[in-house]
Amino acid sequence: MMRKLVLRLPALVTMGISWYLSSGTLDTVPMPAVSDKLIHLVCFAGLGFFWCWWFSREAWLDRPWRHILYVMLIVAAYGILDEVHQYYVPGRFASALDWAADVAGGMLGGISGFVGARLLQWLQSKRSGSPESGRWQS
Numbered sequence: 001m002m003r004k005l006v007l008r009l010p011a012l013v014t015m016g017i018s019w020y021l022s023s024g025t026l027d028t029v030p031m032p033a034v035s036d037k038l039i040h041l042v043c044f045a046g047l048g049f050f051w052c053w054w055f056s057r058e059a060w061l062d063r064p065w066r067h068i069l070y071v072m073l074i075v076a077a078y079g080i081l082d083e084v085h086q087y088y089v090p091g092r093f094a095s096a097l098d099w100a101a102d103v104a105g106g107m108l109g110g111i112s113g114f115v116g117a118r119l120l121q122w123l124q125s126k127r128s129g130s131p132e133s134g135r136w137q138s
Contacts (some may be wrong), residue, residue, distance in 0.1 A: 017079060018043060022082055027090035038103035040079075041108070048075045048109015052116070060117035068110035075106025085117035 011107070051071045060067050079102030087094040 007053040008111040011047060011054065014043075014047045014050055018040060018047065018078075019085070022024050022086050022092065023089055024091075031049075031056075035048060037097060037101040039059065041105040044075050044079060044102040044105030045108040045112070046105075047078070048072065048106040049112050049116075052110060052113025055115045057065065057120060060114050061121060064117075068107065068114060071102060071110035072106040075109065076103045079103060079106070 019059040048071045051074050052067070055067050055070070074094050076099075079099045082102070083096075087093040
């Protein structure tokens with residue numbers, strides 16, 4: 001039970017931080033000197049990666065594309081909610097391009113979750129000394 005909470009908490013904390021930052025005006029939120037689309041992509045890829053932890057490694061290995069889609073849809077829904085939220089914040093605005101970057105980030109986060117599951121599987125097979133060591137298992 002505690003393990004599940006520890007694995008699920010980063011996604012919720014990331015969403016909370018994102019919500020807090022998008023509640024401020026652009027004057028009060030420190031922004032690096034890069035495209036805001038890149039910031040959206042990177043932040044929502046991180047959020048997508050943390051949402052991957054809500055699903056078991058076995059689920060990822062069994063049906064990876066389904067879980068990438070789940071993560072992408074969760075992140076897309078949060079991205080829409082965040083864009084609507086920003087619409088009501090003085091000095092901020094909602095942007096379809098920001099949302100597209102959010103969705104792309106969610107997809108990258110989902111893919112990274114699958115790659116992480118495969119990497120863990122590979123490392124465990126090497127550690128156990130199984131005949132399949134060193135090869136990706138299907």
